[in-house]
Structure formats: structure tokens, C-alpha cells
Amino acid sequence: MTDAPLREVRRAVYRPVREGNALEDTVARLVQTIRLGVVAPGESLPPERELAALYAVSRDTVREAIRELADTGFLVRRRGRYGGTFVADPLPRPSERSSVPAEELEDVLGLRRVLEGGAARTAAARTLSPEIRAELWARHEEACGAGEADYRRLDTMLHLTIAEVAGIPSLVALLAENRARVNAWLDTFPLLPRNIEHSNAQHEAIVTAILAGRPDAAEAAILEHLAGSEALLRGFLG
Incomplete structure (x- = not known):
């Protein structure tokens, strides 16, 4: 892989x-x-x-x-x-954390829910080839096995893979742009080990629902997952 x-x-x-x-x-x-x-x-x-x-x-x-x-x-x-x-390795980190206007934060996070929820639902509704199923599960396993330095990158790759599995190319471009903005905010505060464990468990629920062909469950699982990072973003940036 x-x-x-x-x-x-x-x-x-x-x-x-x-x-x-x-x-x-x-x-x-x-x-x-x-x-x-x-x-x-x-x-x-x-x-x-x-x-x-x-x-x-x-x-x-x-x-x-x-x-x-x-x-x-x-x-x-x-x-x-x-x-x-x-x-650069390592990448530069922001020297100080700044607040983000509430309207901007809610706009970006609201769009993320629409894009990622729709991607998970659409992916679960499709008939997936064995190769795509293996790719999606492998992305999940890579994120689970990632160390702290590489976790956010591999987490992002999993989310973008879900968008790609949905089979709508323009959705991938929109989600990538949205995700880049969210990642810039996430990079201003540290990863929390227990949050990583919880995130990995939620990833498994999302991927399992997609592979089982359960659109409702896939959308619900990814929205629950996004709510966790939204709470952290509001806490650190609000």
C-alpha cells in the first residue's frame, strides 16, 4: 500500500x-x-x-x-x-494561536458536514469493487497505525479516500479545499492521545458502514465523528 x-x-x-x-x-x-x-x-x-x-x-x-x-x-x-x-520536515508550526471569527468557523464546519456526510452516504450506496474496498480499509488501518507526527496526514487521506469512493470528482475538489482550511486550524493545537483512540474507533464504524452498504449508518457515523473535532476547534479557536 x-x-x-x-x-x-x-x-x-x-x-x-x-x-x-x-x-x-x-x-x-x-x-x-x-x-x-x-x-x-x-x-x-x-x-x-x-x-x-x-x-x-x-x-x-x-x-x-x-x-x-x-x-x-x-x-x-x-x-x-x-x-x-x-x-519541510518538520513543517513550521504557528507561533501563537489566534481566534477565528465565529461566523467563519461555523461556515467552514457547516460545509464540512454537508460534504463529508454526503460523501459517506453516497459511498455506502455504491457497489464497490474488491480493489476499492481493500483500498478504503487499508487507509483506515494506516491511520490506526500512525504515530503522532503522521496521524493528521493519514487521517486526512482516509477522509479524502471516502470522498473519492463516492465517485463524484467535483466533490473531491470541494472537500479537499474545505479540509485544507480545517487542517490549518487543527495544526494550531496539539493532538490529544485519547482523542486519537476515539477517532480511530469512529473511523472503523464509518468504514464498516460504507463497506456494508449502509448509507444511513455511514452518514450518522461520520457526522458523529466530525462533531468531536468541531468541539475541539470551538474550544481552542472560539
Whole structure:
């Protein structure tokens, strides 16, 4: 089993940016890729030429975006035969926790409930191939076996895999953008060991319901799971 995310997840983060704000949007898309863990700390980004083609921007724009993120500690550039652009390991952490306006927090979390609840319900209603079933369960096991340093990344990969299993490519892009915003907030406070144990048990309930073809149970399980992280976000950021 590889850490590489599924095809639609990669399409979601490596898609053309909007015209008019190419540099800003390229920086934002690279940050999204990092926040979601699509490229793990210590791993390399695709080459500049490939990124330019994927984002439909010039190589100069990609180079400038990488420079901006290198200056802030998110990326590291290396020269030589095995050089390239790598995600910093460890990633920089916010120096101080700031509050988030209640309206913004509730907007993002409300959208997350709609997107992830719908993804779990839709995934459970589909007839899944043996390969997809194995992939989904493997993502769950990877998150269960993750250490603290890698947990949030593999947790994110599981949630994005559920969205991909739903079979609606545009849903993956929306959920990836939403999840990146949530991850940026989660990264401002530490993981809680007992919360990880509870989260893993809830993940098993979600995945089991999807694999059993029980849409109601899958949606209910993921909404209960999301409520736990919502409580932490409100407590730390409110």
C-alpha cells in the first residue's frame, strides 16, 4: 500500500488556477497540497515544469510561488543529482494561536458536514469493487497505525479516500479545499492521545458502514465523528 493519494485527490490539488491571480492561487494550491499531506514532509513536489503544466501557469510563476513558501519554511530547495523542491520536515508550526471569527468557523464546519456526510452516504450506496474496498480499509488501518507526527496526514487521506469512493470528482475538489482550511486550524493545537483512540474507533464504524452498504449508518457515523473535532476547534479557536 502506498501513501500516494488516489487519482481524483491528485486532480483536485493539481488543477489549473484562475487567471488574474496566478501567483497567489499557485501559492494557495501548494499550501493546500502540503496541508492535506498529498506530499508528505520530507517528500518532493513534482518538478517545476510539471507543476506549471498542471496549474496552467508559467514556470516563473511556479518558481516564485516556491520561493515564497521556501522563505516561510514550508518548502526546502536542494541542488544536485537528487535535488528538487521538498516539503519541510518538520513543517513550521504557528507561533501563537489566534481566534477565528465565529461566523467563519461555523461556515467552514457547516460545509464540512454537508460534504463529508454526503460523501459517506453516497459511498455506502455504491457497489464497490474488491480493489476499492481493500483500498478504503487499508487507509483506515494506516491511520490506526500512525504515530503522532503522521496521524493528521493519514487521517486526512482516509477522509479524502471516502470522498473519492463516492465517485463524484467535483466533490473531491470541494472537500479537499474545505479540509485544507480545517487542517490549518487543527495544526494550531496539539493532538490529544485519547482523542486519537476515539477517532480511530469512529473511523472503523464509518468504514464498516460504507463497506456494508449502509448509507444511513455511514452518514450518522461520520457526522458523529466530525462533531468531536468541531468541539475541539470551538474550544481552542472560539
